[in-house]
Ligand SMILES: Nc1nc2c(ncn2[C@@H]2O[C@H](COP(=O)(O)OP(=O)(O)OP(=O)(O)O)[C@@H](O)[C@H]2O)c(=O)[nH]1
């Protein structure tokens with residue numbers, strides 16, 4: 073690192089703007105602190121920043137540099153024009169590494185900016201502001217994240233980061249609701265579970281995963297029904313899984329056909345219903361009305377964990393009228409901050425019965441305990457690594 077410089081401004085935003093103007097977007101922030109200027113002058117924010125050192129070019133001796141074979145006789149009268157300086161060929165790996173560390177620096181800059189803002193605007197002590205910023209970066213809705221951090225502050229005997237973190241863990245686990253996985257047998261009692269939710273989140277794949285788990289794990293009798301006659305090829309997708317697993321699979325276009333299909337499932341202990349992903353509220357309501365005509369059916373709202381907090385809140389509101397009994401989160405493997413699953417569960421007040429973290433059927437689906445879900449939200453562990461992954 074070279075060119076250390078300090079910048080002072082009345083607030084963080086202006087100080088960071090000064091850093092950017094003087095050192096450019098690649099500047100690395102080394103430290104920020106509040107400077108008390110005494111009784112008669114306002115406090116200031118001091119930022120120390122520097123620029124990463126650019127790796128120097130390897131030195132090449134003049135003799136070596138001109139050692140290329142001479143194809144034409146050199147002109148006698150004039151001195152030979154200097155050959156271009158040898159340039160080191162950057163490998164694409166090096167460039168990629170450089171780009172990744174620049175991106176890291178930028179996000180660190182953003183994180184520190186938002187942390188300092190939280191310290192000042194929400195009047196939080198630094199470790200609490202850091203944990204709040206962590207939760208928000210992990211996708212937890214702002215208000216929920218703040219409530220957890222404030223609760224942690226009230227219950228912590230001291231303000232060390234580790235004490236606060238365990239209090240935040242506590243606050244999160246009081247809110248997260250873990251449920252029983254749909255593939256767990258309830259002693260022979262018939263269960264009918266329909267997966268509903270936005271388009272393309274992984275409903276059909278999850279139906280196949282759950283069916284395979286129930287078949288393999290507890291040797292239950294399983295049947296599948298699809299009411300997705302909206303999208304071309306949708307019913308074939310489930311039917312194909314049915315053929316591979318040797319599970320009876322039916323297609324139902326309306327209420328009457330659905331009732332008939334349930335009858336045809338015979339003595340199946342678990343009946344899984346796949347539905348069409350719809351984005352329009354009326355379409356969602358129409359489909360729900362058809363599904364609710366089945367006595368004892370349980371709706372499992374399936375949402376991708378990649379959905380950001382705002383979109384997740386909107387999806388939770390859109391499907392709230394369906395009164396889903398359970399929640400299933402998919403694509404946890406692709407989510408940089410799966411914290412929005414916590415907010416959705418809190419909004420709807422329903423348990424998370426499974427999370428899916430990949431495309432493999434049936435490996436990539438897990439039932440997590442409340443504690444495991446908290447670790448997933450905090451980014452301490454991946455779904456498949458959680459101690460309780462079943
Ligand atoms: N990375 C990842 N991909 C997944 C996961 N679950 C499903 N997918 C993939 O997501 C894509 C869509 O999956 P589908 O099961 O067809 O989704 P759907 O919700 O049934 O889609 P519609 O019926 O069109 O609404 C497929 O490529 C799946 O392999 C998951 O947990 N992680």
Ligand SMILES: [Mg+2]
Pocket residue numbers: 275276277300306346347348349
């Ligand atoms: Mg589907």
